Amino acid sequence: MTGAGQTLDETTKSFVAGEEGALRAVYERYAPAVLRVAAASLPSRPDAEDVVQTTFVTAWRKRESYDPAKGSLLVWLLTIARRRAVDVLRSQGRQEHVVVALHSTGTPSDEPVRPERVVDRMVVLEAIGELPPHQQRVLLLAFYDDLTHEQIAATTGLPLGTVKSHLRRGMVRLRQRWEADGGAR
């Protein structure tokens, strides 16, 4: 399976090398996702923000232990955040399933989501963002607008065969990223 590390981008490289400004760049890229996962793991917002803080501080200090062959930097960060969140819950004498139950008392549309599922979404969202633009556009029409390949062809004006091949290639790439990063969890 293609490792996420095959396409190490410049930001990740400079982060691993400990270059000045790299932590800020990585923070700007991934802090929203880390906060999202922390907030899905913890009932308190301040606790979730504390987890974001410790996650990036820990990641920076232990950056040499990041192994691109085992998954993307995003998944590494989210794995640290998940561990920290579980530590916070333990220190408060809570169990994770209690948190999920607490989240479920919200509005009916606000279904409780397992934190691991949120991690999955973050990984797929990043993988979608890394697709070539034409594959991305076609796949998002299928995902978000629930269009068939014929409808996508009509909407975009692309030939049917082109739409199909974008969908196939896009799905194959997403799956490669998904499975490569699944190995890190």
Added chain:
Amino acid sequence: MAHADPGLLALMALGEPASDHSTEDHLLTCAACRADLAALRELVAVGRETAGERDLPAPPEEVWDRIAAETAPSRPRRRWRELLAVAAAAAVLGAAGAVVVDRVASPAEQVVAQADLAGLASARGTARVVRTADRTVLRVVIDGLPAPEGLYQVWLYDGAATMIPLGVLAGGQADLPVPSGIDLRTYHVVDVSAQRLGQQEHGTSVLQGNLG
């Protein structure tokens, strides 16, 4: 027969009907391809769920400030000692040309050392050791500091155990006299901290820099 074409399975996972009967027939008898299709359907389900996860909010800027404060480098630099030795020698010889003269200082002043202050993403500043005829001050100028909850205080730090409070920073600027007994070769770190009102001990470090 051969396994189902991965591209075809991908289309099926997206909810499109199987394009030919042979693929349907194959799926009935092949557990591996059924598992493949199930995995792709799971991926599609997660992919659809990402619709609600776009444009996620960033944490408040204070979170970054705390990270920056915790990861700020604070290692002493040898250069400062050497530079001070040069400055001292120059003063003894009366050769003022050997020291750095900064345009920020007025003609009667000499900047003998300075530190870039970093730590907060939003703020940038410098601390200059300015020598006049009769005294030495630490001139601190910082842009972009958020309004403090309490106040900001400037310290000299030996990088190990001892911090000396020099004074309060107001409006991002201050000229703080350096007591004559303080050796800046030892206290080479300039630290700016956020203090609660009335807090005596050093609060939370927000910016630091090494004199050099």
